[in-house]
Structures are given as C-alpha cells and as structure tokens.
Amino acid sequence: MAEVKDFRVSEKATWCPGCGDYTVLAALQKASANLGLEPENMVVVSGIGCSGKISQHFGSYGFHSLHGRSLPVATGIKLTNHQLTVVAAGGDGDGYGIGIGHFMHTLRRNIDITYIVMDNHIYGLTTGQTSPVSERGFKSKTSPEGSAEEPLRPVQTAIINGASFVAQTFSGDLQQMTKILEQAIKHQGFSLINTFSPCVTFNKINTFEWFNEHIINLDEHPNYNSKDKFAALKVLEEHGSIVTGVIYQEDRPAYHEVMIGATSQPAAYLDLQITADKQEELKELFR
Amino acid sequence: MNDLKWKVGGAQGEGIDSTGEIFAITLNRMGYYLFAYRHFMSLIKGGHTNYKVRIAAEEVNYHGDDLDILLAFDQRTIDENFYELKNGAILIYDSSKLEAKLPASEKTITTCPIPIYKIAEELGNPIMKNMVAVGASCAAVGLELTSFHEVIANIFHKKGEEIIAANQEALQKGYDFFAKSFPGIKLTMPNKTGQTNKNLFITGNEATGLGALSAGCRFLAAYPITPATEVMYQALANFPKFGGRIIQAEDEIAACLMAIGGNYTGTRSMTSTSGPGLSLMMEALGLAGISETPLVIVNVQRGGPATGLPTKTEQADINEMIYGSHGEIPRIVMAPTTIEEAFYYMQQAFNLADKYQCPVLVATDMFLGMSKKSLSDLDFNLVKIDKGMIMQDQELLKLASGEFKRYDLNSPNGISARSLPGQKNGRYVALGNEHDENGLEIEEKGLRKSMMDKRMKKLMFFNPTELGIYYSGEEQAEALLVGFGSTYAQIHEAYQQLQMEGQSVAHLQVKILEPFPAERVNQLISQAKKVYVVENNVTGQLRRIIQRESTANDQLIGIQKYNGDPFTITEIITGIRNEGGVF
Numbered sequence: 001m002a003e004v005k006d007f008r009v010s011e012k013a014t015w016c017p018g019c020g021d022y023t024v025l026a027a028l029q030k031a032s033a034n035l036g037l038e039p040e041n042m043v044v045v046s047g048i049g050c051s052g053k054i055s056q057h058f059g060s061y062g063f064h065s066l067h068g069r070s071l072p073v074a075t076g077i078k079l080t081n082h083q084l085t086v087v088a089a090g091g092d093g094d095g096y097g098i099g100i101g102h103f104m105h106t107l108r109r110n111i112d113i114t115y116i117v118m119d120n121h122i123y124g125l126t127t128g129q130t131s132p133v134s135e136r137g138f139k140s141k142t143s144p145e146g147s148a149e150e151p152l153r154p155v156q157t158a159i160i161n162g163a164s165f166v167a168q169t170f171s172g173d174l175q176q177m178t179k180i181l182e183q184a185i186k187h188q189g190f191s192l193i194n195t196f197s198p199c200v201t202f203n204k205i206n207t208f209e210w211f212n213e214h215i216i217n218l219d220e221h222p223n224y225n226s227k228d229k230f231a232a233l234k235v236l237e238e239h240g241s242i243v244t245g246v247i248y249q250e251d252r253p254a255y256h257e258v259m260i261g262a263t264s265q266p267a268a269y270l271d272l273q274i275t276a277d278k279q280e281e282l283k284e285l286f287r
Numbered sequence: 288m289n290d291l292k293w294k295v296g297g298a299q300g301e302g303i304d305s306t307g308e309i310f311a312i313t314l315n316r317m318g319y320y321l322f323a324y325r326h327f328m329s330l331i332k333g334g335h336t337n338y339k340v341r342i343a344a345e346e347v348n349y350h351g352d353d354l355d356i357l358l359a360f361d362q363r364t365i366d367e368n369f370y371e372l373k374n375g376a377i378l379i380y381d382s383s384k385l386e387a388k389l390p391a392s393e394k395t396i397t398t399c400p401i402p403i404y405k406i407a408e409e410l411g412n413p414i415m416k417n418m419v420a421v422g423a424s425c426a427a428v429g430l431e432l433t434s435f436h437e438v439i440a441n442i443f444h445k446k447g448e449e450i451i452a453a454n455q456e457a458l459q460k461g462y463d464f465f466a467k468s469f470p471g472i473k474l475t476m477p478n479k480t481g482q483t484n485k486n487l488f489i490t491g492n493e494a495t496g497l498g499a500l501s502a503g504c505r506f507l508a509a510y511p512i513t514p515a516t517e518v519m520y521q522a523l524a525n526f527p528k529f530g531g532r533i534i535q536a537e538d539e540i541a542a543c544l545m546a547i548g549g550n551y552t553g554t555r556s557m558t559s560t561s562g563p564g565l566s567l568m569m570e571a572l573g574l575a576g577i578s579e580t581p582l583v584i585v586n587v588q589r590g591g592p593a594t595g596l597p598t599k600t601e602q603a604d605i606n607e608m609i610y611g612s613h614g615e616i617p618r619i620v621m622a623p624t625t626i627e628e629a630f631y632y633m634q635q636a637f638n639l640a641d642k643y644q645c646p647v648l649v650a651t652d653m654f655l656g657m658s659k660k661s662l663s664d665l666d667f668n669l670v671k672i673d674k675g676m677i678m679q680d681q682e683l684l685k686l687a688s689g690e691f692k693r694y695d696l697n698s699p700n701g702i703s704a705r706s707l708p709g710q711k712n713g714r715y716v717a718l719g720n721e722h723d724e725n726g727l728e729i730e731e732k733g734l735r736k737s738m739m740d741k742r743m744k745k746l747m748f749f750n751p752t753e754l755g756i757y758y759s760g761e762e763q764a765e766a767l768l769v770g771f772g773s774t775y776a777q778i779h780e781a782y783q784q785l786q787m788e789g790q791s792v793a794h795l796q797v798k799i800l801e802p803f804p805a806e807r808v809n810q811l812i813s814q815a816k817k818v819y820v821v822e823n824n825v826t827g828q829l830r831r832i833i834q835r836e837s838t839a840n841d842q843l844i845g846i847q848k849y850n851g852d853p854f855t856i857t858e859i860i861t862g863i864r865n866e867g868g869v870f
Contacts, residue, residue: 010689011727040711045548048719055716056727061708062716063551064728065544066574072508072541076548077708079532080506080556084708105537260523261505261532268552268707270530272503272672279667282497282525286487287316 004033007059014053020171020197020208021050021118025057027174028087028116031181032060037085045074047090047099050125051118051197054089068099071106074113081268082112082256085185092119096132096154103154107163110189112254114181117154117192120199121206128202138205155241158192159232159248165191166232166248170215171198172208173244180246189254196242211242218245288780289344289477292351293424296337296368297360299328306358306417307338310424313438314342315488315661318481323488323659324350324853329513329597335363344477348625348660348776352855355474356427358420360403361385372396377472379423379465381416399427399469406460415457422461429473432462487662491626491655491773494665495585496521498633499557501667503674504583505531506556508545510538510564513597514653515587518559539564543571543584550581551717553677553707555637559585561653562604563594569612572646576616578717579694579703579742581640581647581675583633588652590851599851600653602772603824608648609801609832615739617746619647620801624757624775626660628798634670635754641675643745644702650800652823654853655773676704683712691715692724696737701744746802755804758811760786760793766863767815769843770822771797771829774854778821781859797829805836812837819863821846821854846870 007029015021032042042060046052048067055062061084065073074088095103095117106115122140123129129142133154137146158166165187169177177195184191196211216239218224224245225231232248256262263270274282293310297303304325311323322341328334341351354371357364359380365387372378374394380387382400389396401423407416418439425432436455443451465472489497496518499507507522509515522533536542542558549556560568565586575582588604590596608620619639623632629651640647683691683706693715695703706713716726721738723729757775760767760782770778775796782794795811797804812818812833820830820843827845834843846862848854848870862868 006688038711039714041709043551043708053728056718059714061714062726063548063578064716064718064720064726066570066719069540069544069571069574072536072544073548073551075534075541076506076508076545076550076556077552078548079534079545080549080554081552081708084552101537102541105541259532259534261527261530263530265530266552267505267530267532267549267554268709270505270554272505272555274501274529274667278528279501282500283487283665285524286489286493287484 001036002033002038004029006039007032009057009059011056013057015050016201018200019050020120021054023171023174023177024116024118024195024197025054027177027181028058030178031185034178035182035185041083042085042087043077045070045077045086045088047094049091049094049123051089051091052094068094068097069102070094071099071102071115075106075111078111078113079256079259081266083266086113087116087185088113089116089118091124092117092121092133093123093131096152100132100152104157104161107158107190107192108161109255110162110164110252112189112256114184114191114193117194118197119194120197120203122199122203124199124202153241155192155194155247156233156236159229163192164189164250164252167192167246168194168196168244170196170211170244172212176217176219176244183246187249189252214240214242216243218243218247290347290351291342291428291474291477292339292354293342293356293358294337294339294354294368295358295420296335296364299330299334299336300332301360302414302417303336303338303360306420307340309417309438309442310421311340311659312488313435314340315486316438316484317434318479318483318486319477320344320346320481320661321488322347322350325657327598335367337364337368342477344480346661346663349780350658352857356424358424359387362388365389377427377474379420379427397472399465399472401461401464401468403461406464407457410453410457410460412453415454418454418457419461422458423465426462426465427472427474428476430476432458481661482663487665488659489626489662490517490657490659491629491651492517492587492657493521494626494630495559495633495649495651495656497525497665498630499637500525500529500531501630502555502634502637502670503672504555504557504637505529506546506549506554507531507558508534508536508542508549508556509559510536510542512561512564514589514657515559515561515564515585517656518585518587539567540571543568544574547571547575547580547582551708553674557583557585559587561587561589562591565604565607573612573614573616574719575646576612576618576742577719577721579644580717581644583636583640583647583649585649585651587656588650596851598653600853601823601849601851602652602774603828603849605650605771605800605828608650615743617643617645617742618801619643619645619746619749620650620799621647621754622650622772622798622800624772624796624798626655626658627662627665629655630665631669638670638673642673642702643749644675644705645745650772652773676702678704678706678710678713680710683710686712688712689714693726694722694724694738694741696724696741700748701741749802751799751802751804752807755797755799756807757796757798758793763814764793765791765815766817766819767793767795767811768859769795769797769818769820769829769833771800774821774823777854777856777859780856784856784860800832803832803836808833809837817844818842819844819846821859821862823848823854825849
C-alpha cells in the first residue's frame, strides 16, 4: 500500500517559504495515503498560478493545463476513466475569475472530482493584483484606490447551483484539511474545497493571523447540520463566508454513472472492434 | 450526365424537409443514386427553405446547376428558384394556396397547378399535403408507388395502420390528380444502377460521426452549433451502443479541453464545431500541441466572420486551422472532398493524432456536412486502428519510479511513447508550460530549444502527398483547376465538361493543407500553363498558400465565391473563360 512518501516527488516545491499551498500539498499527500490510494491511479489537474504548480509537486499523474481550465480537462479524464481518482486544483483567480464558467457547470453536473481552490484573495504569481474574491476596498497594483467591486461568493454559488459537497479549510489547520480532503475524495460526485491559503508575499491583509482571528470552525459546532442548505447559507452570511468545515453535502449520482453512454467499464478500456454484424446494423440505419 | 433534378420548397417549418426526405429515401432504396442539398435559414418559422434532389445513374457529389421539377408550396419558392429551372422544366404548385406568378422569361416552363392542400384537407389532415406532393412528383416522372407505400408503412409504423393508410391514400391522390390532369407530361428518370435496399443514403456530418465511431472514438464533447450539430447527433445515436460517451459542454473552450482530457487517458476523443466554436478552441489547441496530447477537431465550416452566415457554406477557416493559436505547434489539417471520404478521413485522423501526438483538424463545410448522398458502401475496416506509441506495462515496471521520460529527447523522429494514467511507474505531468523530459516546467534556454525542435520534428517524417493529393487528367495539361475539400465535386464536373469540349485540362484537389504537400503541388503547377484556384472565400487562402509554398508559378488565377452558396459548375467554367471571376 502506498505511503505518504509515494505521493512526493524528488524536486522541491517552488512556493515562497511559509506559503499556504505547502499545507494543501501535505494534506493531499496524507489524505491519499490514508485512503489507501495508489499514485498511478490518481491524476491531479491544475490551472495556472502559484497553486497550479501542485500537479508537478504531487507524485501522481498530472495535467498542468491552462489558466482557468483545469475543470474541463479533469472532466474529460474522469468521464473516460472513472476508475481514476481525479483532483483538480487552482487558485481563486484561476477558478473564480477566468474559470468561473467551467466551475458552475462542472459542479451542477456533479462530476466526481475533488476541486481544491487555494484561495488567497489575490493574484500571487503575477505579483499581486485584485482577485474576484478580494474584498471591496482591497488595495493592490490593479486597484490602487481600493477595489470598487463586490467580491464573488463562490461557496454560496456552489451550494445554490448544485454542488453536492462543499467545504472550506484553512492552511493553518493541516489536520482538519486532511480529514476533509479524505471525505471529499470519498464523496461520490463533485466536491469543492475552498481553502484559505494565505499569500505571505503579496497579501498583507488576509494573512494567517487575519484568518486565525476571523475563522468560525464548524467542527466546534456539533449541532451544525451540513445537509441543510439554508443553514449553510445562513452560517456563511453571518460570518462573512470565513467558515471552515464541511458546510454542505448531499447524495446524488455522479455524472459518469448517469451520462449518455455510461457503462461500468471505463471508455479507456473498451474493446474498439465493431463486429461485422454490428457494422451491418449501423449501415441499416442509413438505408 | 444522365440525371434529373427535383426540388421542393416552401416556408420553413411546414415539412419541406420531410417531403424531400420521403421522396429521396424511397428513390435510394429503389437503387437510384442521389445527391440531396438542403437550403434553410437561421430561424424556426417562416423564411424560405428547400430540399433539392439530383437523381443520377452514378454516384454524384453535387446537386447540379439547374432544375427539372420545382414543387412550390408558396410564391416565394417560385421567386427564389425560378432562375434555376431549365428550359422545358415543370413547375408544380399548390393551387389551393397560390396563383403562380412567373417572371418574364424566354424559358418554356410547364405549370401544373394542383390543389395540394385541399386534397390533404379532404382526406382529413392538411399535414398530409407533403404526401400529395410526393405522389404528384412520382406521376410527373412515371414512378410506380409500390416502394413509396412501403416507405410510408415503415416511417409511420409506430403511429398505427390508420395513419399509414391515410398517408398512402394521400400519395395515391396526388399521383392520380397529376396523371389525370396532365396526361402528356412525363420526364424521363435516369437509369437505376445502384443496389436495391442496399445503398446508404447519408449526410457528410453523419459520415463524419460514423467514421469517428469506426475509428474507435469513444468520447465526444461538443457544444451545439450549426452546421456541425449533426455530428453530435450521430454520436448520440450510435456511440452509446459501443460504450461511447457524449457530453454537451458549456462552451467550445470546455468541449475541446474535455476531448484533450479524454485523449490523455488513452480514449480516442474528439470535438466537433464550426467557425465560432473553432475560434474559442484556439487556446486549447496550443495545449494539445505542447503537451503532445492527441486531439481530433472536426470543423464544419460556415460563412464567417463572427456569427457570419450560420446556415451557409464557406471555406474561409483554413488560415485559422493552419496558423491559429499563439506560439507554434505541429498539427495536421485534412480536407476530405466527399461524404465517403469524410468517413475514411476520420479513421485516418485518429491514427495520425495518436501517431504524431498532435492535433488533427478535419475541415469539412456546410455543403459537405449537410448534404446527403447515395453510396454503395462504407468500409469500417479500411484503416486499421493504430494507437501509436504507448508504453507497455512491463516496460514501465522495469523502470524505477520517477524514471520514465514522457518527453524523451532521444526518441526517434521526436515521437516519444506515452504512458496512460493507471500504469504503474508511468507518472508524468502533461504540461501547457515548456517542460523537461519528465514534464516539469523549465525556462532553461537549451532545453527549451530542444523541446521545441522535438515537437516540430515529428511531422517532418509525415508525407502529406499520399492522402493529400487528388489529381486527374494528363500531366502537362494547358489548364489546371485547383481546389480543396468539398469543391471537388463541382470542379470535377467542370473539368469533365471542359475535357468533353476537347480542352486540355486537369484537376488537382488538395486534401491535406498542413503540412502542405508542396513538392507534388509544385510539380503539377509548374507543368500547367494556367492555374485556376477555385475556393469559397474572399482572400484566396489556398491560392496564397500555394504562392508561398511554391516557387513554380506565381501566376495563379483565383476563382472565388463567398456569397454563402456552393459553387455551380457554370460559375467555374465562366470563371475560367473570364480568366478569373468572383461570384
């Protein structure tokens, strides 16, 4: 059985020291090992940005795609080989800016992938610009007077539009993140893990300390019912969305089970020969 | 050519298409060779639509310049199609709806008023006017109704005996009315030379989808777009029978990336689209190129730019297919010339994509995609499935973890074996960034150059001549007609007509546009005194490619058409006589 080390690669990660993304990588490695997964049966698909490097730093198959485009690539992989564990990952700019369209459609289809968004409220790799989830008034190189825009609320959006597993985690809490990632990977269907993963270099507002101060951890609220959509939206609204834990979950068939052409055998392993009889049947349709 | 051309026209949404289909399907089953062309507009109700069938004694790829019989359900059909009628043609029209007004003309047209709507109404349902019209058409060409009765029984078998009988009666009434009212009018049908109940009657889009299935494609991701949606319909109809999956993506960006994801797992995957969708796929195209992931894109071209002419034909996307997407990647662009070739080139496309691990774009167009023809057969096994270089499990097990070089710079011809997720020790990262041999991003100058060279080298060993050139006629003919893709049909008939007139002429059709079969094109062009490049676009995209690739002859004469309609034979011949022409 694979151990944590089997999900590591020899090359060093290229993130800044202290970056929140290290926690995400470690949590994903631990969760994968804890679940008894094998690296060759996993694919990590990432977008572009600091967070997008995770596919290179994680020891499974990887696809480092395009900016905002991890989800359709991950969809294609999962739908042609559903025996693979597919994890998509990226940042808030990648997923909620340029990739927001794919985000909405992937979650409502309930594609059985785990989508980790490393949310630092800023564009880090391009040295600090306002992101779609930066708060109004947030100052950056592209909003020197403070952002005039209302931030997007991705978690609420996901819940309202049919995501079947929605959680938030924080890079300051490896243990909770690992536990939730395990649940998310096991979940049959789309799971969103929005992770507060502070950028220690460019975001001087939403720092580890800031999150520590503001986070409400649902694990400390034993009476919270994660199957109640309205309770989920309420708790997010009450705490400015800075809530960690499993916020919402429901049971629904995964897309690969119900899509057109679904078979228990993955498309990748089908015998491609068409018998003479079947060829004749196909031709008959055109006579 | 021994043929007969028939057209039915009316307002969109009143069953014109099904009238044409019933007439054509029956003739095909009887053993006539057909080519059917559908004209329609981008709206649901109203507007003008028509369905034209050319009946011939041999396989044909074009619906013909003129018309023997026009069946009009409204005045607009007459107004818009009168020009096409031959001298001596027949005009059948619904006299319960209109009094036909014919434009002043020197042509002799025999008008046959039939109260089509009224006959159907008297039989209980005006919707059966289509059957009345088909019946009248049969009388006009002396066709027996037996086969038509069978087809009606076949089509309406779910609706019950009553409906079948009513439709058969409507057919008979239409026949009888025509025969009784116009006893002296009967056109001659061409000889029936095809197989009975055996010939296929299939559109280019259907042949494309079926070709993909036969090639082992088991995943299609697409976004609906005219005129390519029928490729998706074909996949929906038949892929699931063989475990093939279909997803309607949220846009063409996603569709193309999903197909890339599918190919990454080793599943033959594709997307189908038209111009606007292709534009959205440009970014993904580059990703397939640099990550060396196979990809097949079908582009059923329509009139551009932007939304352009959604329901009209054009060949104006070839620059985009050859050059589109930032940066440089290897790619193959194929342009099948006929409906059956669309089927076979899909088989080829998947093999080429897997072999060279690069995008293959298959360019058809609305004319080829939505037209329908009779074919004697399609060979599912013509091109054997070859998935190219994929690592064997045992070879990978011999390696230590982390040792596998997906992008091995020492691989022959630049083509390095792929591993597929699920294979132990095959780990790599497919990357949109420049990368090293294991798929880790790099910016190191020497490695960047080597990787670029590795990718671009792959197609240097692909010879586009075999699949990319069609040539007919003696070498060193005076005049050479050149085209690509679907214009094959009209250019070929123009060529045949000129040959019959005793002219020294040859026909070259280019079927692979990238990598361009420059050597052979060069040779053929240098032999000809005059070269006419016939294409459905305004800037002469093929002509410019030839001028760039060829040193032989820069005196190329362009014959271009970009009004949305396919070329006629007459336009090509006129273009030659006028030394170039724009239609």
